[in-house]
Amino acid sequence: MTACGGCSATGDKVDGDEVTDADSLVVGDQLPEFKVTMSDGSMVRTADLLGKPSVVVLFSIDCMDCRHQLPQIQRLWDMNQKNSVIQGQRIPIVLIARECTEEDIEPFWKFSEFTMPYSPQPNRRVYSLFAPRVIPRIYISDAQGIIRYMHVDIGMPTAETIVNEIKELKQ
Numbered sequence: 001m002t003a004c005g006g007c008s009a010t011g012d013k014v015d016g017d018e019v020t021d022a023d024s025l026v027v028g029d030q031l032p033e034f035k036v037t038m039s040d041g042s043m044v045r046t047a048d049l050l051g052k053p054s055v056v057v058l059f060s061i062d063c064m065d066c067r068h069q070l071p072q073i074q075r076l077w078d079m080n081q082k083n084s085v086i087q088g089q090r091i092p093i094v095l096i097a098r099e100c101t102e103e104d105i106e107p108f109w110k111f112s113e114f115t116m117p118y119s120p121q122p123n124r125r126v127y128s129l130f131a132p133r134v135i136p137r138i139y140i141s142d143a144q145g146i147i148r149y150m151h152v153d154i155g156m157p158t159a160e161t162i163v164n165e166i167k168e169l170k171q
Contacts, residue, residue, distance in 0.1 A: 027147050031049060038118065050143065052086070053169045054092040055139070056096065059135055060135055073093070074112075074115070075158075099124060136151075
């Protein structure tokens, strides 16, 4: 297994310059334009997330905070599969790895018995559209693709908290 990009709370540099969270998307920002291939073979684009609330999760399997959060995301995924997040419809939940290949992720996914698809990303190309550093990150956007809730690193939400935030968007 190769090394993935861990949590990285401090010290990241781009072209020799230290990056800060000021370069990150925040509540009120539009989701960035991206297109990723998921582990189940499906393709997800930003346009696919419009029309209903959506959840984007950025993670790395080398990040211990991410490993602690992923079971909550699996619970959310399971609720979503039963159409119980929003009655009668499923919402898009997109997991995007940072600097992790499928070969890195798959053993951990099997060990953890996760069934949710993910997009392995060997670099930070997609991740950098959202933020320059720090994972895990969860972005909850409304039907227009505007970020309405964001969770980063500390004090990460339970599946139920995310469900409640999504339901707030539907009111």
